[in-house]
Amino acid sequence: MSFNDLQSASALSSLLNSSTPPYALVMYTATWCGPCNRVKPIIQQKVSSDWSKFSASCTFSYLYEDGEGVDVASYGVSAFPTFRLYKTGSGDPKDCLGEVKGGDVEGVQRLLEEHVKELFGANGNSMGGQALTGEDAREARLRRLAGGNNTAASPPAPPASSDTPMADAGEAVVKTLVEDMGFEETMAKKGVKNSNGTLEGAIDWITAHQDDPMDTEEEPSGAICMEAGKVSADSAIVKSYKCNDCGRILSSMANLELHANKSGHSDFSESTEEVKPLTEEEKKAKVEEIKQLLAAKKAQREEEEKQQNVLSEKQRRNMGKEMAKTREEMEKDERKRIIYAKKKEKEDAKKERERIRREIEADKLERRANKGKIKSSLGVDGYNPSAIQYDKDDGADAPVEKVSAIPKKTKTVDTRDKNTRMNDLLTKIGQHRAGGDGERCLNLLKTFIGNVVDNPTEAKYRGVNTAGKAYKSRIKGIVGAKKVLELCGWSMGEEEKLVLPIGEEDLEWMAAVRGKIEAEIVKFNNDF
Numbered sequence: 001m002s003f004n005d006l007q008s009a010s011a012l013s014s015l016l017n018s019s020t021p022p023y024a025l026v027m028y029t030a031t032w033c034g035p036c037n038r039v040k041p042i043i044q045q046k047v048s049s050d051w052s053k054f055s056a057s058c059t060f061s062y063l064y065e066d067g068e069g070v071d072v073a074s075y076g077v078s079a080f081p082t083f084r085l086y087k088t089g090s091g092d093p094k095d096c097l098g099e100v101k102g103g104d105v106e107g108v109q110r111l112l113e114e115h116v117k118e119l120f121g122a123n124g125n126s127m128g129g130q131a132l133t134g135e136d137a138r139e140a141r142l143r144r145l146a147g148g149n150n151t152a153a154s155p156p157a158p159p160a161s162s163d164t165p166m167a168d169a170g171e172a173v174v175k176t177l178v179e180d181m182g183f184e185e186t187m188a189k190k191g192v193k194n195s196n197g198t199l200e201g202a203i204d205w206i207t208a209h210q211d212d213p214m215d216t217e218e219e220p221s222g223a224i225c226m227e228a229g230k231v232s233a234d235s236a237i238v239k240s241y242k243c244n245d246c247g248r249i250l251s252s253m254a255n256l257e258l259h260a261n262k263s264g265h266s267d268f269s270e271s272t273e274e275v276k277p278l279t280e281e282e283k284k285a286k287v288e289e290i291k292q293l294l295a296a297k298k299a300q301r302e303e304e305e306k307q308q309n310v311l312s313e314k315q316r317r318n319m320g321k322e323m324a325k326t327r328e329e330m331e332k333d334e335r336k337r338i339i340y341a342k343k344k345e346k347e348d349a350k351k352e353r354e355r356i357r358r359e360i361e362a363d364k365l366e367r368r369a370n371k372g373k374i375k376s377s378l379g380v381d382g383y384n385p386s387a388i389q390y391d392k393d394d395g396a397d398a399p400v401e402k403v404s405a406i407p408k409k410t411k412t413v414d415t416r417d418k419n420t421r422m423n424d425l426l427t428k429i430g431q432h433r434a435g436g437d438g439e440r441c442l443n444l445l446k447t448f449i450g451n452v453v454d455n456p457t458e459a460k461y462r463g464v465n466t467a468g469k470a471y472k473s474r475i476k477g478i479v480g481a482k483k484v485l486e487l488c489g490w491s492m493g494e495e496e497k498l499v500l501p502i503g504e505e506d507l508e509w510m511a512a513v514r515g516k517i518e519a520e521i522v523k524f525n526n527d528f
Contacts, residue, residue, distance in 0.1 A: 030064060239273060
């Protein structure tokens with residue numbers, strides 16, 4: 001039978017949630033705990049010999065306080081070592097049948113015999129077979145407790161609520177005592193609680209009580225209390241602790257934990273050597289030393305803040321210089337642009353005056369050549385003055401060549417066949433899908449062309465009023481719509497009307513166009 005290391009909180013949870021075996025004994029321990037290191041080999045030997053009779057119904061395990069995810073405070077464990085007997089299946093580390101604090105091996109055995117025996121008989125049969133009633137078993141437990149046997153301690157008291165005096169004390173003072181000055185957290189909280197809540201009052205209380213004699217009634221035999229820091233031994237009165245790494249004698253558990261945190265030492269043992277308490281003068285000197293330490297830390301913090309402020313001011317000034325330099329460069333570039341624009345404006349004005357001078361000179365030469373007359377500069381496109389190249393130097397007496405400033409319009413001729421052009425026009429009209437404009441245009445074109453095809457002798461169907469509301473809203477704004485009518489024979493006549501002369505229509509072609517329009521309407525609706 002083995003003594004198992006659980007190693008993590010998840011392993012503990014798995015053990016307590018299982019239903020077989022029905023019982024589990026768990027030892028809560030710490031690597032730095034002297035009583036734990038002393039009693040652990042004894043428990044291991046017991047598990048392998050005397051307690052093997054419980055192996056069918058109980059497992060034996062131990063869990064270190066620094067295991068993965070382990071929070072012994074949340075389990076209600078307040079001392080090392082602590083033995084707890086669980087009825088498996090509950091899953092709650094607080095829900096135990098009983099617990100033994102300290103290295104009381106006999107107490108652990110009594111705890112096992114009291115509860116695990118229920119597996120072997122009803123109504124509380126003992127391991128030897130003697131039957132006990134429930135009332136007799138209760139009286140036996142009370143007699144053992146009255147006799148000082150520590151078999152099953154009561155469950156740990158619930159933690160203080162957030163509205164207790166401790167919670168109302170200054171958390172900032174506790175944080176300063178623990179993080180900045182290195183005091184043990186429990187001692188720091190007690191100092192704040194038993195003083196006026198100020199930093200100096202807490203320091204005075206801690207200094208005055210750090211060497212107080214340990215109260216053996218708070219914790220059972222051989223337990224190291226993580227909260228109060230008080231210890232008692234089985235065979236002798238424990239008055240101090242000794243660091244086996246450096247040999248230093250420590251008066252209390254608070255000093256032990258403080259020394260372990262600062263030095264990293266982990267090998268400690270109990271000692272009967274009594275640490276001489278500080279005299280009043282030594283206490284005052286200690287308080288003064290701590291105050292000086294606080295003052296030094298405050299001065300150091302102020303000096304660091306001063307240096308940081310100086311650095312910040314330097315950075316601010318450098319940034320201001322950079323911004324001023326950048327602004328100056330931008331203003332310089334802006335001045336250059338303004339100067340360049342003014343210079344160009346003067347040059348353009350000079351060139352314009354030179355152009356006008358040459359224009360006047362050219363007019364004079366033309367008048368002299370044409371007996372005082374000058375050709376008109378007006379044309380079909382309006383006023384058509386000469387355009388002179390500014391940078392062209394033909395000499396002062398060179399004749400000025402007049403070049404038209406308005407480009408001549410060139411008319412492109414579509415050489416494609418009529419059928420191809422019609423298909424292209426109808427496709428472009430069908431692409432006007434916004435609001436259904438293309439479909440309305442195609443329907444109106446179909447109506448105009450269809451009326452002529454169906455009624456070729458009716459003159460009223462041969463005129464299309466381009467000023468009418470229907471034409472303006474459905475055809476005028478659509479590219480290529482008017483061209484469709486022109487390809488069918490319509491041309492612009494008088495009074496803003498498109499006219500199809502009698503005898504010039506190609507009814508076969510117009511019928512084919514109507515079919516193309518109907519196909520485009522169907523395509524429009526399918527694609528839409």
